[in-house]
Amino acid sequence: MTKKQRAMLWRIIISAILMVALALISTTGWIQIALYLICYLIIGYDILRKAILGIFNGKIFDENFLMAIATVGAILLGEYSEGVAVMLFYQIGELFQSYAVGKSRKSISALMDIRPDYANVEKDGTLVQIDPDEVAIGTVIVVQPGEKIAIDGTVKEGTSSLNTSALTGESLPREVGVGDDVISGCINLSGLIKISTTKEFGESTVSKLLDLVENSSMKKSQSENFITRFARYYTPVVCIGALLLAIIPPIIRMTALGMEPMWIDWITRSLTFLVISCPCALVISIPLSFFGGIGAASSRGILIKGSNYLEALAETKYVVFDKTGTLTKGVFxxxxxxxxxxxxxxxxxxxxxxxxxxxxxxxxxxxxxxxxxxxxxxxxxxxxxxxxxxxxxxxxxxxxxxxxxxxxxxxxxxxxxxxxxxxxxxxxxxxxxxxxxxxDVIKQNSRMAIMGLKKLGVKKTVMLTGDAKKVADAVAKELGIDEVRSELLPADKVNQVEELLAKKGVKEKLAFVGDGINDAPVLARADLGIAMGGLGSDAAIEAADIVLMDDDPSKIPLAMKISRKTLGIVHQNIVLAIGVKVIVLVLGAIGIANMWFAIFADVGVMILAVLNATRALIVKKNSY
The missing domain is CATH 3.40.1110.10 (Calcium-transporting ATPase, cytoplasmic domain N)
Known part of the structure; x- marks a missing residue:
């Protein structure tokens, strides 16, 4: 738990104790009001501050504004316990949400720990630790047991076992010796090795990987964009609706029906309406679901560059493969x-x-x-x-x-x-x-990948290759690929993908899986580009939307499984949040639902939605 979360927890505990004490101790008049105000300010001063700053910054209609108006209004109407309770439970929900977000960040935070702090360079017979950014191409760096490889390169001396789990999600060590290429971010487990660097730190695997992870949240899914647009119009509408609910019925009762206007009653209903309408569950749980899905994928060595690509993967019905280095090892x-x-x-x-x-x-x-x-x-x-x-x-x-x-x-x-x-x-x-x-040697998991995709409902698998027809047909037959197109030039692959794109349905997506520099144009042209991150070229990794850090094609159906599970959770949360709110809003407007109902419709639904969203983090091994 962070320092900020601990401070919030103490505020919640103190406010809760004060509320219980006020309920047990009989107080009236200004003493009662003062004690409730103290309790309210302890738990809600930051929400009031954010609401005031939002007004001055032109961002009036947000959840802070709704909470401030509803709770201050309740206190002004003499509903002290309800006003404090709404703020207390809202802050409990916020704390819970903060903790859940922190938990979902854990897998990605672990990935961020792969950044090396230094590189060892031998000078005058002694090892000197220097910043990886200062290491030039061709420099020989020394990696001792227990240290991280700072920069991509080739082993020039020594043998060792490398832990690649931070990059690939697999715990099995990789044996390396003289002449083997190694990538940054791996941990040296046993012997001392000397590596001749082949890239600058900024171009190394670990540096690019961290950059991609940090920027993944910038690419939002259609569902997230919908929620952003929805909240932009929804909040002002419910504020206007609450205002009308407080004014119009009393006027009608007074003028048209000649009855008591009951201003206090209708203002209370409008404040309840505001609490119910707060869109916290949607605004928080939807991005959290996608963040959890991306985190779950990264923990298995699948780097997804944005939630829009995670969403597209769930709709993929056609998967097109390059052959060499993708379905085969590329070891000739x-x-x-x-x-x-x-x-x-x-x-x-x-x-x-x-x-x-x-x-x-x-x-x-x-x-x-x-x-x-x-x-x-x-x-x-x-x-x-x-x-x-x-x-x-x-x-x-x-x-x-x-x-x-x-x-x-x-x-x-x-x-x-x-x-x-x-x-x-x-x-x-x-x-x-x-x-x-x-x-060439076919990868061990290639057939499993094709079977997994078909099990998940992929309509067609296609292999594109420059190899001779006889070779391509033999590989396709062994793997169970539906269609093979061989003897293609690099430019022909783009034309083939264009042709396949023209034949698919409007809502169907086509993914291309490749590893070579000549695959970059095809990766960029497909609805979804998937690159091999271990053997793959820099150009292919840059052009791709999803990167498989261990070059294992069987991770594709696993990624698809994660994406579909995440989308399912997103849709469940949308239905839950909107459905409950609509029902309780109607009940609040007609006077059946009070502030306690409102607390459930807001905080209760938010907690349920966040709990549901955290399920996106859980991935069963070989769940495809």
């Missing part, structure tokens, strides 16, 4: 070489050198299979042709390495293997030299 291995008029070693050597400047997973697998250190002076005139492959000069020989479309572009005949895999065709000095077969 050379499984076969088929040389023509050259040796296997020479075929692999030329392919590795031609791809030496690329960081594509296929290029990495070729370099790994070659297994020798590459001499960059042997390579020149490198040209990467998007969707085709690369051309380069290796030892003054013109080498082309890529897919069948590159061979067609070069007007060369080529062979196709019988086995399924990614084929890299190689040409040397304008002559076809053979192919290298590379196989």
């Amino acid at each position: 291995e050379v499984t076969n070489t088929h040389p023509i008029n050259v040796s296997k070693d020479l075929l692999l050597e030329y392919a590795a050198y031609a791809e030496s400047y690329s960081n594509h997973p296929i290029s990495k697998s070729l370099k790994k299979a070659y297994g020798k250190e590459l001499n960059s002076s042997r390579v020149s005139d490198v040209e990467e042709i998007g969707g085709y492959g690369v051309t380069a000069k290796v030892d003054s020989k013109k080498v082309a390495a890529g897919n069948s479309k590159l061979m067609k572009k070069l007007k060369l005949s080529y062979n196709e293997p019988d086995k399924v895999g990614t084929v890299v065709h190689v040409a040397i000095d304008g002559k076809y030299a053979g192919y290298i077969l590379i196989s």
Whole structure:
């Protein structure tokens, strides 16, 4: 409990004790009035202050104004206990709401703790702690057991286990060694490791993640925007309604019916009307529900950039996947070489050198299979042709390495293997030299992800890939994907998504899941972009609306489950808050509901709605 919450709790306790004492002790006259006023000011001085400031700042019609007018009015009419009770229970509700909001922030606050305070840099044989912002790219930082990795980089020395739970929500440690890429925010569990930084701190994973979390509340859902607009018009209307309720019936009784106007009775009803009409339950519980949903997702390694995206996820009926790095690990291995008029070693050597400047997973697998250190002076005139492959000069020989479309572009005949895999065709000095077969590994949870989506009512799953049709069809069949579109150039993926968007229903949403830099335009174009945050490129993560921090596609149905549960809670709270208020407003207007009914309609409903909203924080493991 915060200092402010403890202070409020003491004010509530003191006021409650005074109220009980006043009920038990028989007092009258000015002493009674003075004691009730003291009790009222102890519990309600901050509400009165906010109401007065709101009037001067042009924000008259808010819950503080309603509470101030209703309670001050009740006291002026001699209803001292009711006036103090309304303020007391209102503050109890506010304290409860504050505590619930604090609890819902807990998971996101835990995420904020991943920010490293320093980075260790070795100088003159000793470790010096410096601000991560001051570490340049290429600097070797030292991470000791128990410390956080401050900046993204590559392990240059040592082996260790990393705790990635703050980023991914998974407790299983990750083993790393020399040559492995590591991301900031992870905790080093065992051995000392030295890391060569590949990014500045401002561009590192932890920095971008924190920025996204901090800004997630800026993007409001349709439900939140509706409540904001609703409150803007609702409060002035009920204030005018309360004023009319206090004036018109007594005038009608006096002039038209010739009866006693009963001003006190109708003013009391109008004040009760004001207390009932306070929109606290809606204004508080709806954003709290979305905040809880986002917090629950972040605790499982799913970063949702705003409640509007959480809402859109619940309406998703079409999910389109990239293949490499999304449904597959992006870990390629050379499984076969088929040389023509050259040796296997020479075929692999030329392919590795031609791809030496690329960081594509296929290029990495070729370099790994070659297994020798590459001499960059042997390579020149490198040209990467998007969707085709690369051309380069290796030892003054013109080498082309890529897919069948590159061979067609070069007007060369080529062979196709019988086995399924990614084929890299190689040409040397304008002559076809053979192919290298590379196989990707399907992620363990990819099939579970597709099954989970279908179970949740997703109408169609689609896979878009630049791979050969044979490879794409084999992967799609194994995973149970409904439709596959292969041999696509990066620009073709946007066109395919445009086509799918045109076919879906008006209220249906389409999500695209990808990881590469060439997926950024598609992620931005889809109704909902979902990026792989571990292996994914910076451009893809920036363009996406949802980021999976551990690259696990089975988190997509889990995120959808969280979103649907959150939307269900939001709708329940809207029905509860509006339904109860309408009933009690009518009862108050006709004189059946008194101030105690009003307290339930306001504070009671708010507490019930907030309690319901906190359910959004609870996520069962593998609940999809």
